Amino acid sequence: MNIVNFTPIYAFLGGSLIGLAVVIFFVFNGRLIGISGIASNFLTSKNNRFDNFLFIAGLIIGPILYKFFTSQEINISISNSFYLLAVAGLLVGVGTRIGGGCTSGHGISGMGRFSLRSIIATITFMIVGILTVLVKNLV
Template sequence: MENFTPWSALAGGALLGLSAALLMLFSGKTAGISGIIGGLLNPQKHESSWRAAFLTGMIASFLIVAPFGFELPDTAGHSIVIVSFAGLLVGFGSRLGNGCTSGHGIIGLGRFSKRSLFATITFMGAAFTVVFIRSLLGGL
C-alpha cells in the first residue's frame, strides 16, 4: 500500500472544504469545477472574473505546494488521444449528472442535496467496483 497517503489526503480534503466554504461565505457561489468551467464557456454578466480567478488559483496552487515535495502525476507513456478522450467522457458525464464529483460530493452533500447524495453514492460505487475488478485482474 505504498500509494496510501492519509495525511496528504486529509490535508487536501480540508483545503477543498475550506476553499468551498470561503467561496460560499464571501460570494454566495458554489465551487463545483464543472459549473465554474461551464460558466466560463457560456459567460454571463459579472460572472467570468471570479471563475477565471478561481481556476487560475487552482492551477497555480501547484507552485505553492511543489517546494513541500508534492508532485503532479507522471503522465509519460500515456497516449494524449486516449487521455483527451477520457477527459471528454468525464465532461460529458459531468453534464449528464448535473455536476462533477467535487460539486456533488463537497458542495451538494454540504447543502444536504438528495440528488448529490445519490450522485456521490453512484460515483463511489463505480470507483469501488473499478478498484475491485482491477485487483482481481492483477492491478492492470
C-alpha cells in the same frame, strides 16, 4: 490491498481546508463550488468570468506553489496517448452535464447541503470507483 499512505491527520486537515474554501467562496460569490460548473461558466457565460478564471488558475497554480515551498517531489507520468486522454476528458464533460455536476460539486457542496440528488450521485461515484479499482486489480 495495501494501504501505504494512511494519513488521517493530513486527510482531516485537507478536508477542513476544502470545506473552508467552499464556505469562503460561497460567502464572497454567493455560489457553490463545482469544478465542472465553474469551468463551463468560464467558457460559456459572461457573468463572473474573472472569478471563474481565478478559481481555475488557482487549481493550476496551487500545486506549483506547493512544489516551490516544500521539498516534496511531485511525480506525474502520463502513460496513455493524447487522443485517448482527450476522448476521456470529453466523456467526463458529457457525464458531468448528464449528472448535473461533478464529483466536487456533488461530493463537497451538495452533500454539505444534504441534497438527496448529490448524496445519491456521490454514493454512485464511490461505488463505481471502488469497482473500477477492484476490476483493474483482478486483470
